[in-house]
Structure formats: structure tokens, C-alpha cells
Amino acid sequence: MAKKSSVEKNKRRIQLVxxxxxxxxxxxxxxxxxxxxxxxxxxxxxxLAELPRNSSPNRVRLRCELxxxxxxxxxxxxxxxxxxxxxxxxxxxxxxxxxxx
Numbered sequence: 001m002a003k004k005s006s007v008e009k010n011k012r013r014i015q016l017v018x019x020x021x022x023x024x025x026x027x028x029x030x031x032x033x034x035x036x037x038x039x040x041x042x043x044x045x046x047x048l049a050e051l052p053r054n055s056s057p058n059r060v061r062l063r064c065e066l067x068x069x070x071x072x073x074x075x076x077x078x079x080x081x082x083x084x085x086x087x088x089x090x091x092x093x094x095x096x097x098x099x100x101x
Contacts, residue, residue, distance in 0.1 A: 002070065013054045017060060019055065023051070027045075062075065064078070
């Protein structure tokens with residue numbers, strides 16, 4: 001089980017990303033629009049830099065939904081490899097069977 005503070009910090013980051021997503025997209029469009037004047041683009045980049053750091057999507061860490069583990073996660077099911085194998089062994093994941101050869 002991961003530290004509760006790490007899991008909560010990641011949840012706060014997810015909320016910030018959602019809250020500033022629209023503003024961030026608009027500023028990025030202005031900043032990357034080559035048809036605009038350089039001053040306008042530079043001003044948009046400055047405003048983008050003033051946004052909270054944790055509102056950037058790449059600051060969010062992929063964590064296991066069950067344990068909060070940060071390493072060895074599968075993106076599609078948002079679960080770490082350990083819990084995935086445990087649930088598969090109990091037959092709780094449809095279509096997944098333990099391999100043997």
C-alpha cells in the first residue's frame with residue numbers, strides 16, 4: 001500500500017488538471033499560432049507559465065486504483081501487476097487465465 005499522502009497529492013493534481021484544462025488549451029493554441037504577432041504569442045506563453053505547475057497533465061502519476069502503487073501499472077485497467085495477477089488467480093477478471101506451458 002502506498003503512502004496515503006502520495007495518493008492524495010496525486011488526486012489533487014488530477015483535480016487541478018481538470019480545472020485548468022480549458023484555459024491551458026486556449027493559451028497553447030494562441031502561443032502556437034504562427035499567424036499572430038510575436039508579442040501576443042509571448043504574452044500567452046507568460047500566462048501559461050503563471051498557471052500552477054500541478055495543473056500540467058504530465059505531472060499526474062499513474063497509480064493503481066486498489067493499492068496506490070506507482071510502478072508496474074497497466075494503463076487500460078489502471079491496476080498494478082500484483083493485484084492484476086491476484087484477481088486473475090481468483091477468477092475475478094473475465095477472460096483472463098493463468099498461463100502454463
